[in-house]
Amino acid sequence: MKEIIEYLQSYQGRTLKLMEVCGTHTAEISRNGIPGLLSPSIQLVSGPGCPVCVTVTEYIDRLILLGKEPGNIVVTFGDMLRVPGSSQSLSEARAEGCQVRMVYSPMDMLKLAGENPEHTYIFAAVGFETTTPVYAMLLKNALAGGIKNIRLLTSLKVMPPVIDWICGEKQENSIDGFLAPGHVSVITGSRAFEGLAEKYGIPFVVAGFEGEQILAAIAALVKLRGVGKTVNMYTSAVTREGNLTAQAAVEEYFEPADAAWRGMGVIPGSGMVLRKKYEAFDAGSRELMEDREKNKGCCCAGVLTGKVRPVQCPLFGKVCTPQTPQGACMVSTEGSCFNSFNSILPEASASNIEAGDK
Structure with a gap:
């Protein structure tokens, strides 16, 4: 590891802009102080890898409206409670009577809905390829148990289209390489990024989450600069093909759709929504196509x-x-x-x- 740090600190080539697109990578890069271990010519930037962060304001507004309807209870993870909507957050709306409940797992919905058939429980289904299979399992279990008072308001995204959008933007400081998301790659496989690497002639490296693993992946990106290649450095959890069982579960219940991303507008084919066969479980997800920011000063x-x-x-x-x-x-x-x-x-x-x- 000492050699890798020395290599990254001594790099004096052209300035490279490397992007991670995984929220866990973002947190671990910060926790390990990795930017301070790099040459000034290696710049790390965070991309759209945090599912809560890319969720648009309209989604929060819709959850609040649903939670105010008699008989409805919105169910969500804790981090969604404080995300600002156009006028208030779920937490602020709850203080005014909006029915919102926090859980630690989507599967908690089964017990809640099963024991309280007089209520409709609407889950704030936010996430990437990593969590979509969990929602497929939730629906499978609900159907098997005859539980009909569950709904999903989905804001489910897939990674390749948004990375394609970022690369196609041709922004002033274009991205020279991607630290590919480890958790997402467990499901999709590393092959999900091969086409993008070839299309834009830039490297993608699938990385684990330890500080050493991230530094090794960054070093690989620096060495591969200008080469359109995908490298899997997280072989203990990621294969080229990915988790075929999870992929099949998602295929059964969900289908690709256009989706709105915070700050990026609507990106074709970048989302997943329930298939028509299961639309009885949908809470209006297909209608969420606006991207507007509450605070004009927010960057x-x-x-x-x-x-x-x-x-x-x-x-x-x-x-x-x-x-x-x-x-x-x-x-x-x-x-x-x-x-x-x-x-x-x-x-x-x-x-x-x-x-x-x-």
């Missing part, structure tokens, strides 16, 4: 596409903090702004990584 859209660093946002660390978030990127523990705000000292990170390597 979340630019942060998600790598055009703006969190510290460049005029609200960052001032009115926008983890205690008073103005945008989704400061709410989620996987958000780039949250992790930038809570970043640790690079010196301490270097000591931790090298100590673990001994």
